Amino acid sequence: MRIFSVAAPAVASIRMAGVAVLGLGLALAPCVPAPTAMAQEQAGAQDAGWSFSPDGAQGQPMVISRQNQLDVMFYRTPTGSLGMAVHDLHKRYRNPSGVTTVGVVIGKFELVLQIFSRGRKWDTAGGDMKPDAVADLMQQLHATTTGALVPPERNPVPFSVVGAANALSQMGEYASAHALWMPPPLGPAPAARNTAPPQDIEKLAHHPYDTQHGRAVALPHYPIAQNCARAHVEMQDSDADCISAEQKSQAALSGSWARYDSDLKSACLNMAGDVGRLEKYQALEMCLSRYQDDRRQWQLVSGSSGSDDIMPHDHPATPPADPTGNASR
Numbered sequence: 001m002r003i004f005s006v007a008a009p010a011v012a013s014i015r016m017a018g019v020a021v022l023g024l025g026l027a028l029a030p031c032v033p034a035p036t037a038m039a040q041e042q043a044g045a046q047d048a049g050w051s052f053s054p055d056g057a058q059g060q061p062m063v064i065s066r067q068n069q070l071d072v073m074f075y076r077t078p079t080g081s082l083g084m085a086v087h088d089l090h091k092r093y094r095n096p097s098g099v100t101t102v103g104v105v106i107g108k109f110e111l112v113l114q115i116f117s118r119g120r121k122w123d124t125a126g127g128d129m130k131p132d133a134v135a136d137l138m139q140q141l142h143a144t145t146t147g148a149l150v151p152p153e154r155n156p157v158p159f160s161v162v163g164a165a166n167a168l169s170q171m172g173e174y175a176s177a178h179a180l181w182m183p184p185p186l187g188p189a190p191a192a193r194n195t196a197p198p199q200d201i202e203k204l205a206h207h208p209y210d211t212q213h214g215r216a217v218a219l220p221h222y223p224i225a226q227n228c229a230r231a232h233v234e235m236q237d238s239d240a241d242c243i244s245a246e247q248k249s250q251a252a253l254s255g256s257w258a259r260y261d262s263d264l265k266s267a268c269l270n271m272a273g274d275v276g277r278l279e280k281y282q283a284l285e286m287c288l289s290r291y292q293d294d295r296r297q298w299q300l301v302s303g304s305s306g307s308d309d310i311m312p313h314d315h316p317a318t319p320p321a322d323p324t325g326n327a328s329r
Contacts, residue, residue, distance in 0.1 A: 050167035054174060057083075061174055063167040070149065070159050074168055077128045080181045080229050082137070082168075084113065085126030086149050086159075092121040093151045101125070103150035106161055107140035131183035138185055141165035179225030187226075201267045201287070205294035208302050210261035217265040219257050222280045224250070231278040242279060249281035253288075260288045261295065 049065060056062030062075035071087040086104065095102075101112045102125045111133075113125035129137070141164050148156040172186030181187055204211065228242035257265075268287035272280045 050163050052167065052171060052174070057085075061171050061180070063164070063171055065160070065164070065167075067159050069157060072147075072159050072161075072164075073126070074164070074171070076171065076175055076180065076182060079128070081128055081131045081183060082134045082186065083126060083128040084111070085124065086113065087124045088149070088157070089123075092123045093154065094121050095152050099152050102152065104147060105150060105156075106137065106147035107144035109137050109140040134183045135185055138165060138168065141168070176226075179223065179229070181226045181229035201264070201271070201291050202294075204263055204267055205291040206298050207263075208295065208299040210263055212262040212266065215262045217262050217269070219253055220269065222246075222250075224281070227278045227280060246279060246281045249285040253281060253285055260292050264288060264291050264295070267291075 050063045051065070052061070052063050054061050056064075056073075057075050058078050060076040060078060062073055064071060064073045066089075069088060069090055071089065073085045073087070075083050075085070077083045084104065086102075093102075095115065100115050102115060102122075104111050104113055111127070111129070113127045115122040116124045116126065141161055145160065145162050146158050147161050148158050150156045168186060172182050174180075175182045176187055224243055224246045228246065231242050265288065268284055268291065271277070271287055272284040277283055
């Protein structure tokens with residue numbers, strides 16, 4: 001993907017290297033070519049001395065490195081992704097007319113940040129990344145020692161990223177310990193999808209007996225806060241409403257779990273366990289309530305509730321009569 005200048009045709013494009021950046025939800029704008037080689041090969045890069053704060057921007061955890069000229073910051077966004085901001089301590093830049101963004105290069109990772117200023121002079125810029133861009137950033141933080149702020153029509157300003165990957169990993173551990181979702185690799189990767197073909201719950205509910213014969217199936221523990229944080233990011237739901245509803249369904253299932261048939265529990269757990277389904281206790285409660293009721297209705301229609309004609313293997317046939325006519329004593 002290339003971002004072209006619309007205000008100054010002489011300004012070259014910047015390649016985004018497959019990275020998606022939100023830029024605070026605004027359209028990405030042009031910046032000058034990024035001197036990737038210079039950013040990667042700055043000699044004598046030192047550990048930047050990253051400091052962690054659990055209560056940074058908007059009350060979110062963040063890490064910051066104060067260097068000679070720049071403050072470089074990474075933070076967890078309120079929606080659970082990762083954001084980056086830079087603050088120049090000594091200069092106020094004047095951008096070309098109509099330009100409201102600035103480039104940042106870290107190895108092969110390039111992004112565009114939104115300038116925080118109502119006028120044409122600025123010293124701070126930042127933006128939120130899409131969750132699927134975070135893994136690319138972390139890969140480059142492990143592979144390079146320097147990055148660069150690239151103001152339009154000005155010389156790049158190098159900064160050190162030594163220690164940044166470790167600092168971000170520690171921030172991710174803090175977030176996980178406090179049930180704050182972050183995208184991989186800063187947070188846990190989604191569970192692998194079940195490759196087994198899903199059970200047809202509709203057909204299963206039309207069998208009037210438990211096909212798993214009462215096998216013990218446990219009610220799982222789902223990470224409610226983490227799942228609701230993801231739901232807020234992906235579906236723009238309210239965290240508080242999601243958590244309250246999930247806790248209500250969890251309590252209801254805990255009290256009624258024993259009355260559901262084992263095969264229906266297994267089928268509904270398989271459905272609720274899908275990685276794309278985040279409000280898991282609500283989905284599980286609705287599934288079990290519906291299909292257990294379907295089974296009861298089918299029992300009434302079929303006139304059976306697990307009788308001998310349905311499960312002959314559990315009730316051996318009556319032994320044949322003795323041909324001699326003598327009854328066993």
